[in-house]
Amino acid sequence: MMAHREQIPPDRTATMLKFLISLSIVTLFTAELLGDEPSSPTIRVLTYNIHHGEGTDEKLDLARQAAVIRKADPDFVALQEVDRNTNRTGNVDQTAELARLTNMHGYFFKQIDYDGGEYGQAILSKAEILERAQQMLPGTPERERRLLARGLFPVGETKLWFATTHLHHANDSIREDQVKALNELFATIATPELPAIVSGDFNAVPESNAMKEIAQAWKISGADQKLLTFPAVTPDRQIDYVIVRPTNKFRIISISVIDDGVASDHRPLLVEIAITP
Template structure:
């Protein structure tokens, strides 16, 4: 018998059965496709498992209105109860009093740290009513190298700041920061957003920034921030203000660089009385071992 590239023929030239080498090739191709499918499915399962295995950070942004609720009562215990129920790893607080007359002369950061079992750090903005007024961070892990960075604003009124500190969670070291942008002047807010971009996104260590940005998602200041920061709530607005009947989003969690973190979900806590803002909680995973870079 003889073989040809076009098929198999007997010695007399009559068509024969499917040649053996073609059956081998077909069997090999079927096996190859099946193996590739199994490998791809396996890789997808491994990737999904790796995503599920990555430890999450729970980050809260909460403007506490110095503990004064919609019932006009200053009550830090209910603020603490809201925080504890959400089980955050990190909390960025705005409108925090320290020894201020209107809130009973209490060091609110220290008291909230005691009530929640977290570490606390206060960042002063201004002197006010016999004490200090500003922002704070709560953390389940120790806070190191705290610092205040001043933002553009109105010197004769309330200056705005970023208060930040380094912490290490799940083996990852990064900056966590709180800020409260200008409430009434869009041009100043844009200058503040520009300053945030220039100060923190050019080779600085990875950072999560949370706070009351005093602007809806479509505002120019938010658009400017998005040139350098990733919004953890960019899919859809999450309404945080006013707390009793939320109509707009003013509170955010952002991070940089984009490759350092990934948002796994976000929600607004349905708390209507404790403050004039509802707290925002975001789940974040780290994408690299930042402290090993």
């Protein structure tokens, strides 16, 4: 004997089909509202010119700067104007001391010999570095040499380049040449598999030729916002930035200037970033 199969009436079939279509639309709409998948890693990036530890009150106080960093709770910090064992700052390895005070890993990159020690930039990170490199940028012998320093770091199941730089402050032409060198380097190493974040004191306002050149290849965090970072006491311009490349590998979640006018002559810039699948 053949089993009896209940026949679903045509009007009930149509109703069920409409319900399934509606459910699919709602699911897609919800996903669109939520943005990236929850599994997409997010990171907090801070760029901070620490003025060799000296605040606007002319006091040398790394503990005060470390407190600013800890409160921001970044995954990566790009530091500019960092001393290492110089006479002017008490022969202290400032990178090591800030790493200790913030419970992060610290990596110093030398620009020049200075006052019995060294002067340059540094990276603080929660993750340990996998690879490091540095490149001197175009300049002139009579001026301070400028540096682009980078590290390769793990972030979840992916890796990325995180870099710090400090571009020339007094000569537009030199600064524009430095931007070209930066772009040429990352054109070869920044890929969807190894995306890049560069943070630092660019010494350029948003409408400058240098920043227009950067905007051709990079996403500038907060490019549509007024983010005043310098001078710290009463800031009237932005010269500190966080930029990312390739542009479709990152989504900027939030960006803010930290309200501190004492610890350094720059205000730190904090950016929260999602790495897209």
